[in-house]
Amino acid sequence: MAAAGSVGATMERFIVGAQKSTNQLKAVLAKLLPAAGGARAGAGSSAGAVDALLSDITDSLSQVLTSLRLGALNTQRPPGQSSIVVVGGGGSGGRSAPRRCGQRARTDGECRLIVLQNEVQDSYTWRKYGQKEILGARFPRSYFKCGRKPSCLAKKHVQQSDADPSKLEITYHNGHTCDDDSPPPSSSHIVPDPRIISSGTQRNAAGLVPVATAVLSSQPCIGQPPSPPLRSVPDMMTTGVALPASAVVPAASSTQYDPVPDDTASTPSIGEEEAELLLFIPSPACSQSELLHTEVAKVEPLGPPVWMEHDDVAHDDACVAISDFMVVPEV
DNA sequence: ACGATTTGACCATT
DNA sequence: AATGGTCAAATCGT
Numbered sequence A: 001m002a003a004a005g006s007v008g009a010t011m012e013r014f015i016v017g018a019q020k021s022t023n024q025l026k027a028v029l030a031k032l033l034p035a036a037g038g039a040r041a042g043a044g045s046s047a048g049a050v051d052a053l054l055s056d057i058t059d060s061l062s063q064v065l066t067s068l069r070l071g072a073l074n075t076q077r078p079p080g081q082s083s084i085v086v087v088g089g090g091g092s093g094g095r096s097a098p099r100r101c102g103q104r105a106r107t108d109g110e111c112r113l114i115v116l117q118n119e120v121q122d123s124y125t126w127r128k129y130g131q132k133e134i135l136g137a138r139f140p141r142s143y144f145k146c147g148r149k150p151s152c153l154a155k156k157h158v159q160q161s162d163a164d165p166s167k168l169e170i171t172y173h174n175g176h177t178c179d180d181d182s183p184p185p186s187s188s189h190i191v192p193d194p195r196i197i198s199s200g201t202q203r204n205a206a207g208l209v210p211v212a213t214a215v216l217s218s219q220p221c222i223g224q225p226p227s228p229p230l231r232s233v234p235d236m237m238t239t240g241v242a243l244p245a246s247a248v249v250p251a252a253s254s255t256q257y258d259p260v261p262d263d264t265a266s267t268p269s270i271g272e273e274e275a276e277l278l279l280f281i282p283s284p285a286c287s288q289s290e291l292l293h294t295e296v297a298k299v300e301p302l303g304p305p306v307w308m309e310h311d312d313v314a315h316d317d318a319c320v321a322i323s324d325f326m327v328v329p330e331v
Numbered sequence B: 001a002c003g004a005t006t007t008g009a010c011c012a013t014t
Numbered sequence C: 001a002a003t004g005g006t007c008a009a010a011t012c013g014t
Helices: A002-032 A041-073 A211-216
Strands: A111-117 A126-132 A141-146 A155-160 A167-173 A305-309 A313-315 A319-322 A325-329
Touching: none
Parallel strands: none
Antiparallel strands: A111 A167, A126 A141, A141 A155, A155 A167, A305 A325, A313 A319
């Protein structure tokens, strides 16, 4: 849809702008902090560190930009049809989340399963309301409800993948209804409409971070609240863009993560065709303390990826879980 | 003191 | 009966 394209274009503009600013900053710092050859070792190392950081920033921005452009890959799926977004794996194809034996399907509304690398998070505020050991699963499943509004029906179940502990299997149930009536207090968000999907890894409940911040930071988000407002993405489950590990940002503590912006009141609900890109940012999903920390694999700019659904898709009445999902470069 | 998280118990579904 | 999902009191952190 056009909207999706405009969102991507908007994000792309911001990223390009960030790249320019970074380059300018680099130039300025180069003058202020004469690199290596500097007289004082201290100054030299500082300059080196700054340079390294700036390089990381520009590299991350490039990665995000690439991901955005690859975003064309989007796959619009009709509501009810689920998709598994595997973040990471360098496009080599992620592992699926096979339905566990004894796992039952709920019949309450739509749900979508997403498998993400840890350290990703979405822009919504989630409140954990339960945790349970699941038969056959090594890790417990955590239950979250939208914390923005009690009336919002959005829920998500987060479980660390048995197959790959570095991934979180997040199942979303129902779309957010909190976007409809009361837009969150506005802030300096840049991109309109955030709806990020995500997953997290760290032990903290996460928080949202502004995309910019996310892109710049490479530190693991353990118990770190994000400060700036997050920015991000459109509808979840449509497409996914994996940010480079360096894009991972510290998460905020559960309580106030995500200030989903506001001006983003227009967040589309699941199934809408609005968004094409997803920005995965560390999420609150794992307020639990046991989640592992891993890096999000980089997306290789090999060309427009294509989302492929594997044959063995398990269909439930209202829930669908796709077992295998891969991203392959278009030849 | 308030709000979020934890955790055991209860309920619903298969 | 077994299992997953939700509730709610207790606990913890701010």
